[in-house]
Amino acid sequence: MRVSDLIDPTTHKWNRNLLQGLFIPHEAKLIASIPICMNKVEDEVIWPFTPSGCYTVKSGSKFLATKQCRSQHISHTPNNNGLWKMIWGLSILSKAPSKPGPYLIQRVPIVASIPCRFRGSSHIPPSYLGRPKQIHHNRPASVKWSPPPLGRVKVNFGGALFKDIGKAGLGVIIRDCNGQAIASLSEQASMPFSPDIAEAMVAARALSFAQDLGYTSFILEGDSANIITAQSSNETSLSTYGHILSSAKATLGADSCVSFSHVRRSGNSIAHNLAKHARYVRGLLVWTEDVPPHLISVILTNHG
Template sequence: MVEKGMPLELFAFMAWRIWNQRNKVYVNLQSSPLHQVAKQARAMLAQYQMTTWTAELQLGSSGIRGTRWSPPQAGFVKINFDGAVFSNANSSGVGAVIRNHDGAVMASCAEKLNEAYKAEEIEALAALKALQLAFDLGFQNAILEGDSLGLIKALKADDHNLSPLGLLVEDVKLAASNFVSLSYSHIKRNGNSVAHNLAKHAISIPDFQVWMEDVPSHVVSFLHSDVVHLP
């Protein structure tokens, strides 16, 4: 299956795919036949290369820098979150991914909500779900990062707001108080692509799903785009 002179990137995708299929067998989920692994790895590599090329074009044409995902300091995890609204289906989705200082995935999740929330509300709900997941998994030192500048500013502010959105913000702050150390960080959308695509993936699941040390296969290319520039 492993060819002599195989590019390192293809080898990495193939190794991940084998490991992913092994995990599915371990938890009694349907897995792909072994002979399809190489074909699937090549398809994932092609998607990754296209995603990276597109992102570089966008960065170059816009002149925007500093929008790439960056890892947290050692001893911390970074929790990225995002929300999506599916108006035609009268539903919404939230997505979150937890990564360590090496960029390795600790866990990820997606949840489908049977209501089309306002954009700012679903962002707050995504932040809340992300913190709940991280706390349930035992993480105590974290950075919560999202692409909604308004929400991040509200979370950093000391004032209280009794509006429906304000109450959601207070729920997030309450969840954050359970951590030993937690800070908030804003990042532009193209640096939050993993969480964004997890949120969009929610439309295709019944309710709530968690991936331990993993993400759905179609999100892997965005995951690799985040870490390919890391030393």
């Protein structure tokens, strides 16, 4: 039996009845979680130990070192036994003193040995010693969704993983230059092996959704930098999700004009809320010129 025999030729999806009949439940679930391309894609030789799928000397060395460590019982070698005896024989304080004393001052001679400047002075005021350092975190400004140019539409996509039920959520929304929703969807799918594969699945779903509605000129926008970079590149991606993106791009016609845009999560909140809504969806739900009622207020506040 070949792998192609396990795929339904009509739906281009795994034949779940056949999987359940041939494999144990755990194996059938793992196979069903592998995304399948809608059209034929050429096989590529990839290196699975880097995100890009390309071999590097560093990743090769790390792979060999990991393999060697697994094949040897390092913790039981004679050399390491002596090392651990030395570590456990060190004299260490059982409890640190509540107030700094001469013991700590002698062993932490940082202030005396490192020249530093405090407001123009080469000495640190005694009152400053021991004062907790205040760290100010500059949070990035919230980004809102920006409308496409006149005459074009923007297709935003987002994914979500529901590990407790073994499912993934796909969310897509298409909006015009006025921010009005043209169509949106929430779809539940089998949970893939990684979040990047889930984002690739929903990016491919967004392309097909826009084309099914007759759009050939649009902007595809998401918050996954890896997916957007791979989509906008003319080179074939050798990553674990590269075949999904290649299959989706192959469906674009010669007259298609699709550009790709990356945005922060805050500017892609509608798509992610649609993906989260897929938890309560069986299969697929599509809204025409609308979104789910609980997202109406979100789409109004998210419009920049």
